[in-house]
Amino acid sequence: MTEDLLQTASDWSVQGRGVAIATVIETWGSSPRPVGSQLIIDKDGRFEGSVSGGCVEGAVIAEGQAAIEDGEPRVMSFGVSDEQAWSVGLACGGTIKVYVERLG
Structure with a gap:
């Protein structure tokens, strides 16, 4: 699936759609x-x-x-004790960190 996503990201970029990729890093x-x-x-x-x-x-x-617009990468953290995580629905009891960056 990763190869397909990367190909899709490449296709979107060639089409001028502006692309960012988010990856679970932890x-x-x-x-x-x-x-x-x-x-x-x-x-x-x-x-x-x-x-x-x-x-x-x-x-x-x-x-x-936002990363597509400003070109700045960012790391997002979500966890069961994070108020934002509750508001977006992460109640699985764990935490995740996601790295988001613009491609191209």
Whole structure:
């Protein structure tokens, strides 16, 4: 699946869609997706892949769009004790860190 996502990201970039990629870089405890899971995002908020089984992807997509705009990478952390994680639905008892960067 990773190769397909990277090909899709390349295709989107060639089409001028502006692309960011989000990658799970760390997990602890029960987490929805393993390290290395990826999500690609275009400037209009379209996406493919998954970094959290859906529970925090809205926040990751928004940060991906911001990364496309400003070119700055960022690390996002979500955990059961994080108020933001509860608001976006990460109640699985673990934590995840997601690295988000613009491609190209």
